[in-house]
Amino acid sequence: MKRTLLFLLLVCLMATTGFTAAFAEAPEIVDGRFATTRQITVEIYDRAREGGSPVDNNFYTDYIKEGMLRDHNVEVTFIPVPRWTEVDVLNNLLAAGDAPDVSVTYSYPTIVTYGTMGGVTDLAPYLEENKDMLTDLWALLGDENIYWNKQPESGTIWALEAKLFVNKRINTFVREDWLKKLDIQEPKTLAEFEAMLVAFRDNAELLLGENAGNMIPYSTSFDVGWRNDHLLTSFVPEQFSEKEKYTHDFDDRHLLFPNYKEGVRVLNNWYNQGLIWKDFPLYPAGDSTEDNLLKAGYVGAFIHNWDYPYRNGQDSIHANVQRAYGEDAGYIAVEPFANDEGIYRKYLSAPIDRKIFFPATNDEPVASLLYLNFLSELENRRFLQIGEEGVTHEVLESGAVRTIAVQGEKIMNSPNNIDYTIVINGLDLGDPEKNVMSIALGYDTVDQRYIERAYALSDKDARYTKNYSVGVITAEEGMNTVLPNKRDTFLTQSVAAAADDFDKVYDTGFEDYLSTGGQAIIDERIAAFEKYYE
Template identity: 65%
Template sequence: MRLTRFLTILALGSVFALAFAGCTKSNNKDSASPSSSSAPPASEQSSASPSADEAAAKLEKLGLDSNFKFKETRKITVEIYDRGNTGGSKPEDNVYTKYIKDGMLRDHNVEVTFVPVPRWTEGEVLNNLLAAGQAPDISVTYSYPTIQTYANMGGITDLAPFVDEYKDLLPNLWGYLTDSNINWDRDPSTGKLWALEARLNVLNRINTFVREDWLKKLDLQAPTSLQEFESMLKAFKDNASTLLGKDADKIIPFSTSFDVGWRTDHLTTSFVPDNITDKDIYVNGFDDRKLLYPNYKEGIRTLNKWYNEGLVWKDFPLYPAGDKTEDNLIKTGFVGAFIHNWDYPYRDGEDGITANLHKLVGPDANYIAVEPFPNDAGVYRKFLSAPVDRKLFFPSTNKEPLASMFYLDWISKLENRVYLQFGEEGKTHEKMPDGSFKTIAATDEYIMNSPANIDYTITSNGIDTGNPDLTAKSLANGYAGVDARLIEIANKITTNGGRVGQNAKAGEIKSEEGQGEALSKKRDAFLDQAVVASVDKFDAAYDAGMKDYLNSGGQAIIDERKAAWEKLYGSETMLK
């Protein structure tokens, strides 16, 4: 049956290719007159279509049967993030990995082994694995410069020949990611394709959260401006005894982390002029924390002012990625406001922030998303990601590219994605009368180590049922023990006024090679130093840090990106 479908696809593909070639010629200014047909004779068209024997021969050459299953077992390794979740399962060995392993063996005769990589140090660990020639056959990262660095050293496989040659064997991958995500990173001059971009189903990114019960207790309205937000923080501090009683000295009006760029995004980007051009966004956008956007410094200056007024958690720079100290302070009820991932306080069921607040403080202790930071045009602008996510690549040590491609195809199939996102009915979800999914907090082997198992659905980030209405309903149902009202508010605010990222298609920027992790560390360090500096020393701390950042490679990237843009678009400043 699959062989028949394969033949049909190949035949149709040939017909469409010929038709497209004909259309291209007829639209050419130098084409022949209408009387001279650009299409080949019928006999040539017939011979161009693959025969059953030719298709069977292709499968035979690839070692496949008619169901795209290898005749001899192949083995691949796949990277999986280890988030170190308390109460979670081993990320490389659990119910969900068994589902994938069993499915790949059944459908393609491919044996899968998962290789755990610590989530919070994944860049460093992956660098070490690549340098040692030990990276998993299918590797995952958020850092494209890491991939580009090793590609230039011959350490990454060019995926272009495989996605093109095997397209007819990968209907789920092509159907789900589409040409846009598959070819997002294809170099326009060389045609090289070092990575595929996973699909970001939901552009939800960041939200600003405030303790709703504290607002009510102090008879405050949700803040809608920077001044109102600052006044609210001061009210929290001034009324600590009312809010926390004997624990008044532990109050933290506003919390952030060492990663100031991510964790104060709504504040800092509200200082960016609304008329920023696509050119500026591309030239300065290699730092995903928006560090180089115009006027960003003033957002950090505001945070510095708050810190010196005792409104910001004084110990925020001390704890590295993955540390749970801040989360525990939030769960205990000491934190009034923070900025984080769009649904952060609603995650993790019984182990999450909301559940712990309800247990330790009371059922009304909730965080609610607010919009307090309009920009110079009065818009609550959100700089949203392009619809791309993690980058999927094969190191050059991958000896099974087709088996690896089948893995990406299998993980992109709707029924497999839905199972991995929602788990087992009766264990992790229940089916609602309208067909949507409602999450049940799992307490056993069905616990998911990441939201909606995104660490396993590596071609997909965000819930997707295949039906937009059911997806929206399932999203609202997806947080056990959390009032759906809070999810709906957060979901609406996080993309309100959004500006979605675009693909400038400028190709490789050589000066970015090897710089991603190093520049990110410099950025985090100097922003932390600038925030905790005394007010009179803020400019010196910030400017010195920025100078070092630019001299360490940042300026070279800016210059090369500017030249690449102008080569492609001339004096244009906006993408069409």
């Protein structure tokens, strides 16, 4: 009898605790604030900047942490991931089940590979349920970026696309003071550009004095596709259909675009004439050797990110060159590479940037979405992008904002803290006119005309990628690092090959690229395009 009673009591107890537990599970959010404190982890790129602050614990992370706790009762912990090997490190974290709750990457195929294994949270239901709490996120990204990756049949959304607010990509830079010294006009054609490189090479003594032996007329890296993009894509014919573009666009270096090889042949030719930095094939991603050569002022011309020489305040390439060679020295953006119809075409991506996703191990999808909403609030991202008035920026009479490079605790580890504002890439003060003026002012002591020129040329005559929502291309799985690696390898080898071997090296490499998986992706993309869009 006693025993039965005890048993019944126990059952009752269990039932009540069970019920309370079930009720406690219901998200109790009042005005966007959780009743109980939630914890989330957030990925943060680490650029290991010299003199920078710890990326997971500094002035700006404190702002985010305090804000999230105040507004949403969510504790945020940052997980640093090295910027230049982010995909590798993220893959390791994902495989180990340790990926941050809010993960971010530039590689959508990584998310797809993991998603098909069931390792990525489908955001669609959470977005719909909490839409009214996510107004800032929606206002910033818009339906376009939020639904960008929505799969046509299942409706699944594995990742949100951050807003590429300033859609600039690449520029071609040359030493302006060298042009003057040698009395050469700014190059407007490939032939003029090449003649300029030859002139740099032949006048090394005049330009570099006792350092003449270090002369590098043109510098590049193993990432041949990125670092020579304007030259290479100028060989792509202007008439190039959307279908052909979509089906050959999965390589973001444009390797599969028609006639690309002829561009690489030019590089090979330059390499064999001694116009290109001879040792570039040996240095891996993230190595600073080339940056140091640029800062030392040995390099005549290069292609890189649209504002590359002007970044990083007093440690920028521009500032270093000016210190060493005087006020006139510096790199200026030029536009020498026109296509077959004489247009200086730039192939730019759609206004999408990093891909934000929640691994399946994320137990707090709502708190994580609120985190994204917090970052999207104009006040918050504005603070992260420009910091404190009087410290990291000043407001001019025109309303434009001039950023001030600082050292110490308030230093920004990335330009405009891009690594924290994962929902947006590019300065946005909420007013387009002020944005442009402020961007030009945003480079410490670099003269405004350099920035304005780079800003204008980078997306002049651009052709943007359009979104074709065809769902998962299964052939792309597992290929996200294998194929880019093959591309970099054979392009590097082709550039550095003896002139007679060029065709052999390029064709063998290209054929290997296709047979390893490239062709399968093209075929599947053609089939998918025809199914949904024809």
